Amino acid sequence: MPRTRLEPQFAIEYLSILDSDGNLDTALEPELSGADLKRLYRAMLLGRRLDERMLRLQRQGRIGTFAPIKGQEASQLGSVFTLRPTDWMVPSFRETAAMLWRGWPIEKFLLFFAGYLEGGQPAPEQRDLPIAIPVATQLPHAVGLAYAIQYKGGDAVVMAYCGDGATSEGDFHEALNFAGVWHSPIVFVVQNNQWAISVPLKKQTHSRTIAQKALAYGFPGIQVDGNDVLAVYAASREAVERARAGGGPTLIECVTYRLGVHTTADDPTKYRSDEEVKAWERKDPLTRFVAYLEKKNLFEQGLEEQVDAEIARAVKAFEATAAADPLGMFDHAYGELPPHLQQERAELEARLRGAVARRADEEQPAPPPDPPPMRGQRRTSRWQN
Amino acid sequence: MAKLNMVKALNLALLQEMERDSDVLVIGEDVGVDGGVFRCTEDLHRRFGGNRVIDSPLAEAGIIGASVGMALYGLKPICEIQFSGFAFQCFHQIENHVARYRQRSQGRFHCQIVVRMPYGGGVRALEHHSESEEQFYAHIPGLKMVIPSGPRSARALLVSAIRDPDPVIFFEAKALYHAAKEEVPDEIEAMPIGRAHVDREGKDLTLVTYGAMLRVCREAADVLRDEDGVETELIDLLTISPLDRETLVQSVSKTGRAVIVHEAPKSFGAGAEIAASIMEGAFLSLEAPIRRVTAYDVPFVGFAREKATVPDVARVLGAARETLAF
DSSP: OOOOOOSSOOOOEEEOSBOTTOOBOTTTOOOOOHHHHHHHHHHHHHHHHHHHHHHHHHHTTSSOOOOOOTTOHHHHHHHHTTOOTTSEEEOOSOOHHHHHHTTOOHHHHHHHHTTOGGGGOOOTTOOBOOOOOSTTTHHHHHHHHHHHHHHTTOOOOEEEEEETGGGGSHHHHHHHHHHHHHTOSEEEEEEEOSEETTEEHHHHOOSSOSTTHHHHTTSOEEEEETTOHHHHHHHHHHHHHHHHTTOOOEEEEEEOOOOSOSSTTOOGGGTSOHHHHHHHHTTOHHHHHHHHHHHTTOOOTTHHHHHHHHHHHHHHHHHTSOOOOGGGGGTTSSSSOOHHHHHHHHHHHHHHHTOSOOOGGGSSOOOOOOOOOOTTOOSOOTTTO | OEEEOHHHHHHHHHHHHHHHOTTEEEEETTOSTTOOTTSTTTTHHHHHOTTTEEEOOSOHHHHHHHHHHHHHHTOEEEEEOSOGGGGGGSHHHIIIIITTHHHHTTTSOOOOOEEEEEEOSOSOOOTTSSOOOHHHHHTSTTOEEEOOOSHHHHHHHHHHHHHOSSOEEEEEEHHHHTSOOEEEOSSOOOOOTTOOEEEEOOSSEEEEEOTTHHHHHHHHHHHIIIIIOOOEEEEEOSEEESOOHHHHHHHHHHHOOEEEEEEEESTTSHHHHHHHHHHHHHGGGOSSOOEEEEEOSSSOOOTTTHHHHSOOHHHHHHHHHHHHHO
16 A cells, blocks of 8 residues: 555644834734734833843842743733633743733732742632643643633633743643643643753754644644734734634744743853844844834833833832731631641741740741742852852 | 442442532543443433543543643532552642642632542552552642542542532542442432541550451451450541541540551551551550551562552451550
């Protein structure tokens, strides 16, 4: 028997609308009102400026480790912008700009990175999951949400984020496979920022694109210029509309770049060249979008000051937060506190009241130790040395 | 009231809870058309359809992970992991997420999930089909860990597990699935999670056990009564975590002697926590060191050697008599 080619033959599209030189493909330009374009830019700028502010807060020891987003603002805003508030958003741990857009207050976000459990609590009606740190493990949750939406007869859509490194995890495969089998209303957004800490994409996968992985699961995948907010928006809108109309999942690979560190204790000079970073800085998603807005007379002067003032107010509110009540650790361990935890809680309460004798050397509490490193984080960094 | 084996009793609990609450659904490998490899979900697919009795792809992390998402939306998934030995492929989902979602979201979300798994030996099975891993789950804050010991407790505890707002890991002893039948009431019956059952009262020795080891301990207690004139108080834990320390301490305060029996290896097992709890609560009543009768601390031995490591009546008797003679 001869070898035959199976139909259909597969192809992956790459979408770019506004390139790094400011060239615009007017045929593909999405229909977005001036107000929407201005909102998009403001949200991208807020993400960028907060990121920079958080780096300083971390260096000053006012918050702990976090994963900066610099360079990935277009990937996040172009995609999340297409969701309705009634849709669900499932982040990993590098979606600052998208999470702010979804309504996480900046001060709550800062609390999370200052080690407060309270920072992970979505508002009562907010349809967002909290940050998930173990890589790719949030993706099956997103598929389960999408299943539940269908089960209950809703028309909401789920958007789930992960990075290029996550595509190597088993949970990525299981989630996409389940989504394909269940024909779930879900959009997977992979922010391919080229580096999983120190490991480049070529050591992560031998696949020509990440987008093509979708085809094996039986649904479309598309690769977009992740630094082009218009392209990310156009691809996401198409995917969200398809999901809402019952057309099943989509995988969007946003080709972008992590201009900063992996986390605040990572030193990328060890594994990548300045030339590479500079080349990507020329593709900065904000620069090209500013040029686009300027051409349309939509660029607002003074916006940066406005955004900075918003951040400053939030930082002030964050810093005014009372110290975490240690007893809070028992509040949400179980729905109802089992007897042994009631006992432990009582013990802590007594200790806090000073009812239990303390050793003399405990009178002056020692300064808190350095927070333990996040996955892949080194204890030392050039800033600490 | 009907006489049912454990499989039928579990099936009854699933059926009645699904009839009662349309948010309850079943997901797992072969749980649908096939009714589960042990037939615990038999006929549910026909009654409730494939959307509620989901034949999932063969992927444990996917089953648990997707169930997390369903639970966050308000559904109440009952997951079946085909054998507890395969649950390490979803252990990260259980530890990282199922157990923590209430805490992480500060009460905004919780995981009303039951994870059912067959565990334990005695059925001449291959590697990964005979182990007892309850200690891993009992150690994780945020979870509850339940192991019934027969048809009636299996049914009544599964009902409670399904209704519990917190996640419950529910171990079912394979050796008991088709063992003795028990009277199981037709109307829904629930048993509280977190409460041990005193299977028989006695004043000389406390025997603490759970799951498939209950019947071994019952037999040993009979022999102790008939041959030694010893009155054994037999405690069937039913819930491993949260542990019913009160019942344990009360019993040993009376008897002064305790032997703990479980199928899992000894070191760092449930027996260690039980012994420590007794020591903390009944130290001054103890007349003898607390003994543990467990599997040896070796990986799975193959069923040709299984009888030599899984506790049997003779080993329980040996430990009991040494404790009594101390």
